[in-house]
Structure formats: structure tokens, C-alpha cells
Amino acid sequence: MDLTLPQRFIELSLHSLKQVQNQTLQLNQQTIQQNNGNSQETLYAQQLAPPTQPIPLNPKPQPTPIAAVDTSSIKLGETGKGIIIAVRGTTIWKSGKNYAYLRVGPFIFHITEENLREVYNTLFKAYFPEQNPQNSPSFLQIPTRMANLLEKWLQASLAKTMSNSLILFDGSLTAGTADTPTQQLKEILTTARSRGNTVLAFTKVTTLRFNGCLITEAFPAYKPPCLIQVANIKSKPPLALLGEAYVAKLARGNYAFRLDIDREVPPQKRVEAVESLLGNDLIMNGYPETLRLAHIFCTFTANEVIAMQHFIQQKYRLKIIERPDMHRLLFGPFGKGESHNEVV
Amino acid sequence: MKLYKKEGNIIQILSFPNESVEKGDYLLIEDAEAQKALIAQVIDIQFANIPGVLEELLRSLPDGGGIIQGEDVDPLEIAPHITYIQDSRLLICKIRATVEGEYLSPSSSWLPSRSQSSIQRLPISTLLKLARVDGGLPITLGSTKENSLLTIDASSLDGRLNIITGKKETGKSHLSKLLITSLLQYKAVVVVLDLNGEYAGLGLTSDGKRNAYYNRIHVLTPAQNFKVALKQLHLNVILNILIHALHLPGTSAREFRRIWQFLKEKGNLTLHELGEAIRNWNCNQNVRDALFSRYHALVNSGFFTDNVAEATLLEECLFKAREEGGAIIVNLRNTSPIDRQIVVEYVLGKLVELLTSWRLKAVFLFAEEAHLYLRETYWDDIVTRMRHFGIFTTFITNQPDTIRENIYRQADNIFLFNFTNEHDLEVVSRAARVDAETVKSIARDLPPHHCLVLGKVVRDFPIVVKVRAIDVKTMGETRLFFTGSWAEGASQAFPTVPGSVGENS
Numbered sequence: 064m065d066l067t068l069p070q071r072f073i074e075l076s077l078h079s080l081k082q083v084q085n086q087t088l089q090l091n092q093q094t095i096q097q098n099n100g101n102s103q104e105t106l107y108a109q110q111l112a113p114p115t116q117p118i119p120l121n122p123k124p125q126p127t128p129i130a131a132v133d134t135s136s137i138k139l140g141e142t143g144k145g146i147i148i149a150v151r152g153t154t155i156w157k158s159g160k161n162y163a164y165l166r167v168g169p170f171i172f173h174i175t176e177e178n179l180r181e182v183y184n185t186l187f188k189a190y191f192p193e194q195n196p197q198n199s200p201s202f203l204q205i206p207t208r209m210a211n212l213l214e215k216w217l218q219a220s221l222a223k224t225m226s227n228s229l230i231l232f233d234g235s236l237t238a239g240t241a242d243t244p245t246q247q248l249k250e251i252l253t254t255a256r257s258r259g260n261t262v263l264a265f266t267k268v269t270t271l272r273f274n275g276c277l278i279t280e281a282f283p284a285y286k287p288p289c290l291i292q293v294a295n296i297k298s299k300p301p302l303a304l305l306g307e308a309y310v311a312k313l314a315r316g317n318y319a320f321r322l323d324i325d326r327e328v329p330p331q332k333r334v335e336a337v338e339s340l341l342g343n344d345l346i347m348n349g350y351p352e353t354l355r356l357a358h359i360f361c362t363f364t365a366n367e368v369i370a371m372q373h374f375i376q377q378k379y380r381l382k383i384i385e386r387p388d389m390h391r392l393l394f395g396p397f398g399k400g401e402s403h404n405e406v407v
Numbered sequence: 408m409k410l411y412k413k414e415g416n417i418i419q420i421l422s423f424p425n426e427s428v429e430k431g432d433y434l435l436i437e438d439a440e441a442q443k444a445l446i447a448q449v450i451d452i453q454f455a456n457i458p459g460v461l462e463e464l465l466r467s468l469p470d471g472g473g474i475i476q477g478e479d480v481d482p483l484e485i486a487p488h489i490t491y492i493q494d495s496r497l498l499i500c501k502i503r504a505t506v507e508g509e510y511l512s513p514s515s516s517w518l519p520s521r522s523q524s525s526i527q528r529l530p531i532s533t534l535l536k537l538a539r540v541d542g543g544l545p546i547t548l549g550s551t552k553e554n555s556l557l558t559i560d561a562s563s564l565d566g567r568l569n570i571i572t573g574k575k576e577t578g579k580s581h582l583s584k585l586l587i588t589s590l591l592q593y594k595a596v597v598v599v600l601d602l603n604g605e606y607a608g609l610g611l612t613s614d615g616k617r618n619a620y621y622n623r624i625h626v627l628t629p630a631q632n633f634k635v636a637l638k639q640l641h642l643n644v645i646l647n648i649l650i651h652a653l654h655l656p657g658t659s660a661r662e663f664r665r666i667w668q669f670l671k672e673k674g675n676l677t678l679h680e681l682g683e684a685i686r687n688w689n690c691n692q693n694v695r696d697a698l699f700s701r702y703h704a705l706v707n708s709g710f711f712t713d714n715v716a717e718a719t720l721l722e723e724c725l726f727k728a729r730e731e732g733g734a735i736i737v738n739l740r741n742t743s744p745i746d747r748q749i750v751v752e753y754v755l756g757k758l759v760e761l762l763t764s765w766r767l768k769a770v771f772l773f774a775e776e777a778h779l780y781l782r783e784t785y786w787d788d789i790v791t792r793m794r795h796f797g798i799f800t801t802f803i804t805n806q807p808d809t810i811r812e813n814i815y816r817q818a819d820n821i822f823l824f825n826f827t828n829e830h831d832l833e834v835v836s837r838a839a840r841v842d843a844e845t846v847k848s849i850a851r852d853l854p855p856h857h858c859l860v861l862g863k864v865v866r867d868f869p870i871v872v873k874v875r876a877i878d879v880k881t882m883g884e885t886r887l888f889f890t891g892s893w894a895e896g897a898s899q900a901f902p903t904v905p906g907s908v909g910e911n912s
Binding site: 072162164166167170171364370373 | 458462475476485492
């Protein structure tokens with residue numbers, strides 16, 4: 064594993080926080096949301112072809128290292144000039160029976176209208192110097208986009224350092240989006256493949272439908288563990304699907320996930336990779352434990368949020384203020400808050 | 408520290424790991440604008456209910472097995488802040504008083520500002536000054552945990568009902584000895600009903616030499632150096648013994664009264680003559696049998712004598728003590744339960760007689776495990792009637808449920824040592840001068856020789872004190888089997904290797 068610190072992350076974090084000294088901080092009034100940009104797919108499917116027979120899976124117990132990546136971001140509060148966000152990423156390995164983790168962060172940023180573009184582009188260029196950021200994120204997107212940047216860096220690091228392993232991503236292998244340039248994901252997959260790794264990307268929530276039914280709910284009769292290939296997915300340019308999509312039913316119960324496997328890996332090897340996953344990792348509710356741990360370890364708990372707010376308050380002498388929550392004020396228990404409205 | 412919540416007279420304060428506060432500590436919650444402050448005592452310390460802590464703990468044990476190994480790259484060093492928040496505590500405090508200027512009032516009817524109040528620890532020494540716990544007749548009980556001395560006023564024991572209680576070997580007798588010797592310094596008259604012969608060495612230092620109290624300690628052992636001649640007894644006292652200690656029925660008591668008056672008129676009040684009179688008295692045979700059985704109990708106790716020279720007069724000791732102060736230790740160690748009751752009936756009867764006639768001003772009575780010799784009706788007597796005569800009692804017990812609830816309700820001072828048993832704490836918490844939460848929470852964690860002082864002696868500010876040592880000879884020690892050479896020999900014959908227990912088993 065490449066343990067080089069994401070130095071630019073640290074530098075930019077500290078630099079942005081220095082500008083925030085002695086300002087007022089309005090804490091996030093609503094339940095603080097965890098973000099993970101890849102958890103929802105960005106692919107828009109055309110008419111799906113009817114599935115072929117399910118591919119039965121036989122767990123392969125031959126020892127295969129497994130690694131997984133996930134990141135998380137959170138908005139800590141608002142200052143007079145912008146917002147304060149925190150980003151953290153986690154890598155989990157399973158070798159033999161033991162799990163181990165590397166947790167990077169939290170990195171706290173003070174993002175303002177003035178520094179938004181600079182912060183994002185500097186980080187983007189620092190990690191993917193040969194690529195150009197397609198467009199800068201908006202103020203609301205920045206927490207997710209920063210987390211994505213960190214996630215891509217962690218994924219690239221894993222691809223470079225692991226060999227003959229299974230690498231699990233959270234999300235799909237759809238590229239060409241603002242936060243996942245096609246070239247960037249291609250490079251990660253190529254590097255991983257060149258070292259004998261297979262990338263498996265699990266999507267928790269899919270929008271792909273077959274006969275009007277979500278693909279993850281469309282095949283209740285197929286007995287797990289099995290894979291159902293979802294063929295003929297069309298994507299609108301500039302979106303590009305770099306993986307072969309499957310519905311993975313890895314355990315009993317009504318738990319099925321969309322699983323994207325590196326398209327350049329031969330079909331038989333793709334199936335074998337999933338069989339290796341079954342033979343080497345704990346599968347709870349049809350989801351690999353390594354990936355579940357990656358999510359758990361990067362998620363910010365309320366306690367950590369309070370601690371980060373305490374940190375910025377202590378170190379940068381921010382004065383916390385309580386602006387009235389207008390939704391609560393006007394609508395009482397019916398006021399669901401700003402974040403609710405934004406989502407709607 | 409930050410003021411968090413107030414419910415009734417319980418106040419909750421958020422405290423952070425760098426603030427050292429323990430159970431029993433006092434806090435001053437000062438509201439500068441209101442120019443008032445609350446004095447609150449910490450009665451419990453809990454973890455603050457921090458959101459997300461459960462998740463934090465759960466994710467460290469994902470497999471239900473060992474802690475997952477890993478590395479945290481934490482460039483901004485947030486981890487100490489997480490620990491700081493996680494370890495923050497909630498202090499459950501009881502409001503004790505309000506300070507306005509230099510005056511204390513027990514009021515808790517106002518609420519200090521949550522945002523503006525400053526909270527700091529109130530040193531016990533400052534609290535004692537504020538509460539004016541000192542007085543002209545100081546008795547130093549020991550040191551508080553801040554190493555300041557806790558000095559009470561002897562007059563706060565005067566006319567009061569006190570209870571010293573705690574489980575075995577926590578230091579109850581030691582404290583009562585300290586109180587007795589301190590009272591002697593102020594020339595008080597003290598009577599000790601000493602169940603285990605623990606107080607006989609009060610006049611000696613630990614190495615057996617005479618101490619300053621030697622001449623003021625009078626140890627009376629029934630049937631040995633403490634005997635009574637019938638001539639010295641008042642009819643009421645002997646009747647009390649017969650009725651209450653020996654359970655003589657009313658009809659027989661009436662006959663006894665006649666016999667007694669008959670012998671007194673003849674000037675023949677001796678044990679022998681009493682026996683003869685009962686034998687020859689013209690009365691029902693059952694009454695005669697009843698009287699005879701009690702007569703033999705009196706004779707067999709060895710407490711009564713016809714030899715006036717042999718009879719030690721309790722009165723004499725009390726009068727001697729009246730002048731210079733003194734303690735009369737009634738050693739009941741080797742006395743049977745019936746004889747104990749006879750002796751106690753006599754002593755209490757005599758005290759009431761002397762106090763009623765104002766030949767004695769007042770007496771401090773220390774009664775160890777009083778339920779073993781005090782008759783039922785005396786409990787109420789002691790806390791109501793006898794107190795007015797000038798008997799100021801201190802009960803010492805390790806079984807708090809043997810003392811009646813009404814005694815707790817009327818107790819002025821309670822010296823509470825460690826109790827772990829919930830039932831015992833429940834009983835003690837019925838005392839009127841203390842709240843149940845304080846008793847249950849603080850007494851449970853008291854180390855040996857530490858005592859929670861409650862009541863008037865500390866102006867109702869419960870204070871934990873480590874009772875100071877006194878140089879008196881320890882008596883009445885528990886006899887042990889594994890002592891001396893046997894124990895040494897046994898340890899050599901069966902040497903124990905540290906850590907070998909598990910291997911052998």
C-alpha cells in the first residue's frame with residue numbers, strides 16, 4: 064500500500080482554515096448527512112435485454128487478499144463567507160482471517176465562493192496531473208466532490224499496491240461524470256488489471272429497471288449465490304460504462320446488488336473473482352464485510368462531528384452562533400429543515 | 408464545567424476530562440449578574456450522553472472478536488478532541504444552599520444563568536468557613552480529601568441524637584472513641600455501654616502506657632468490679648429489671664413490691680432475706696414460683712451483692728466524672744444476654760434517677776449494638792423522654808435495620824461509614840437530615856476509615872472525612888485462628904507462587 068500522505072490535502076486544509084479565524088460559525092441545524100457520491104449510480108440505461116440464465120456461484124476458498132475503499136464527507140457548519148466541511152477515507156484489507164484498516168483524515172476545509180475553484184482544482188491536479196478537471200463543483204456539491212477526489216486517490220493507491228487481489232469499490236464503474244472522468248477510472252482499472260487484481264464495484268441503490276422493476280428485485284426466483292448478467296446497457300455520452308453489470312445475489316434473503324466488474328477482465332475470470340470473494344470474505348446480507356467495514360470506518364459519528372466542531376472552535380477561535388432555524392420557527396414540527404428542501 | 412440541567416434540587420453539570428471532580432466534592436455555581444451562587448454537591452458522576460458514542464464503540468469491534476488493527480492518518484490531530492468529547496462527564500449534583508454575600512440559605516428557588524454562570528470547585532475549608540462549622544469547642548474529626556481538617560463543635564453533639572453506622576471494620580468504634588476522648592477534654596460525662604470490651608483501653612496508649620485520660624476512664628465490669636447491693640437500689644429500678652429484663656408478670660410484680668416494702672421497713676434488704684421472704688410470703692404458688700425464678704436469675708447474675716463494701720457505686724463514678732469529666736465504661740463483654748439487660752436497666756434507671764433529681768447535669772451515652780440489650784420501650788424513651796432529662800445518645804451499629812425508623816427520623820447527626828448492601832443504605836436514607844440519593848451514592852464508595860458526616864455538626868453539608876488516628880489501646884479484637892506462628896508455619900509448608908493458582912487448578 065502506498066502510504067504517502069495526501070500532502071496537498073493537508074496543506075489546503077490548513078490553508079483554508081487559516082482564513083476562518085475569529086469568524087462566527089453556525090452549526091449545521093439539521094441532522095448531519097453522510098455523503099458518498101458513488102453510492103448512487105449515475106448511469107442512465109436504455110431498454111434492457113432480457114436476462115440469460117443465472118450464473119451459479121461456487122465459493123472458492125483459495126486465499127485471495129481483498130481490499131475495499133470508501134470515503135465520507137460532511138458539512139460541519141457555515142461561516143459568514145462559506146461552509147466548513149470534513150472529508151475522510153478508509154481502506155480495509157482482509158488477508159486470511161484478519162481485517163486491517165488505514166483511515167486517512169479527517170481533512171477539514173473552509174470553502175468559500177472565492178477559494179472553491181482553487182481548492183478543488185489544486186487537489187485534482189495534484190493527484191491526476193495529466194488530467195484536467197472538467198468543471199468545478201457548485202457550493203452544494205463540493206463536500207461530495209472532495210470526498211470523491213480522496214476516494215479516487217485511495218482507489219488508485221490500492222490499484223498500484225495490491226496484486227492478485229480483489230479490490231472492492233463502493234458504487235458503479237460508470238465514468239464520464241463530473242467527479243469520475245473516464246480517463247481517470249480507465250487508468251485505475253488498467254493499473255489494477257496489470258497487477259492481477261480484479262475490481263468489483265457494488266452499488267447499494269440502483270435505478271436500472273427491467274420490465275419496470277428494479278433489476279435488484281426483478282429475479283426473486285433465482286437462488287443465491289448467483290450472478291445475473293445485465294446485458295445491453297446503453298449509456299448516453301459522455302457517460303461510459305467501464306464495467307460489465309450484474310445483479311449479484313450472494314446470500315439468502317432479499318438482498319441483491321448491482322455489481323460492476325472490470326469489462327476488460329475475461330468473463331470466466333469475472334465469475335471466478337466473485338467466487339473468490341464468496342470463499343474469502345464474510346458476506347452479510349449479500350454484501351461483502353470488507354466493503355461494509357470500509358463504509359463504517361469512514362462514516363462520521365455524531366461524536367466525531369462534535370469533536371471536529373470543538374477543534375475548529377478551539378484552534379481557530381470560531382464563535383459558534385445559533386441562527387434561528389426558519390423552517391422550525393415557522394412550521395414547528397412540520398418544518399423539515401433546509402436540507403430537506405434542498406433534496407426535494 | 409457547564410450548567411446543563413436542573414430538575415427539582417438536582418442539578419446536572421457537564422464536566423470535561425481536564426476538570427478533576429469526584430463524588431462528594433462541592434461546586435460553586437456563581438451567577439455574577441444575580442450576585443448569588445448555588446452550592447451543590449456532586450453525588451454521582453456519569454458519562455455524558457454523547458451522540459454517536461455507541462457507533463464509535465461498535466465499529467471498533469466489528470467481528471465481535473478482537474479489536475481491528477489499523478492506522479489512523481490524522482494530520483489535524485482530531486483524535487484527542489474525539490477522546491475529549493467521549494470522556495466528558497455529567498455531574499449529578501444536589502443543591503445544598505444559596506450564597507448571597509456572606510450569608511447562606513438552604514433555598515434553591517432560583518436558577519443561575521446557564522450561559523453566564525461560572526462553575527468552580529468549592530474547597531471544603533472554604534465551605535466550612537461559609538457554613539461556620541467551627542465553634543468554641545472544637546473536635547477535629549480528621550481530614551477531608553483536600554487535606555484540610557474537619558473540625559466540628561462539641562456543642563453540636565450536646566442535646567443531640569447521633570448514629571454511627573457502617574459495615575464491619577470500617578472504623579465505627581474508632582470514631583466513637585475519638586468522640587468520647589474529645590468530649591472528655593471538655594469535661595463531659597460519658598457512659599459507654601461496651602458490648603465487646605473495646606473501650607476498656609481508652610485510658611491507655613497503644614503501647615500500654617497511661618494516657619491523658621487514664622484517670623478519667625472508669626471501667627465497670629458487671630459481677631467483677633461492678634456490683635450493686637439491694638439496699639442501694641430504688642424500688643422502681645429493681646421493678647424495671649424484673650418486668651423488662653426478666654419479664655415478670657404484673658400480678659407477681661405487685662407481690663414483689665409488697666415484699667420489697669416489707670423488707671425495707673424492716674431494714675433487711677439483702678439477697679438472703681429477699682429469698683426467705685419470697686419462700687415464706689403468703690401468696691399464690693404460681694406467683695411464688697415466678698418470683699423465685701427471677702430471684703435466682705438476679706442471684707446468678709453475680710451483679711447483686713449483700714456486701715456494701717464490695718458494691719461499686721455507679722453514682723460515685725458519675726459524681727467524680729461530673730467534676731473533671733470522665734467516661735464510665737460498662738464492659739458487657741462476657742455478660743450473658745439476660746444479665747446484660749439487667750445491668751443496662753440498672754444503669755439507665757440510675758441515670759434517669761440522678762438526672763431527674765439534677766444531681767447530674769447531662770450525660771453522653773454511647774450504646775454499641777443497642778438492640779442486643781435495650782428493651783423495646785427504651786428506644787422511644789431515649790429519643791424523647793430521656794433526651795429531656797439530659798441523656799444524649801450515640802448509637803453505634805453495623806446493622807442499621809436494628810435501629811428503629813423513628814430513631815433515624817429524629818437523629819441529629821449521622822456518621823456514616825461504608826455500606827455496600829442496598830438494604831442497609833435504604834434504611835439509613837430514611838434519616839430526616841439527609842436525602843436518600845446522597846446516602847446511597849456516596850456511602851457505597853467510601854473507603855475504610857472514611858466517614859460521611861451528615862447533620863447538624865456539619866450544618867447539613869454532607870462531608871466525607873478520613874477519621875484521624877488516636878493513640879489508644881485497641882481492645883476487644885476479634886480472636887483469630889490463623890495467627891502468629893501457625894500462620895507463618897503454614898505459609899512455609901505450602902508456599903504460594905504468584906500466578907500458580909490457575910496452573911494447579
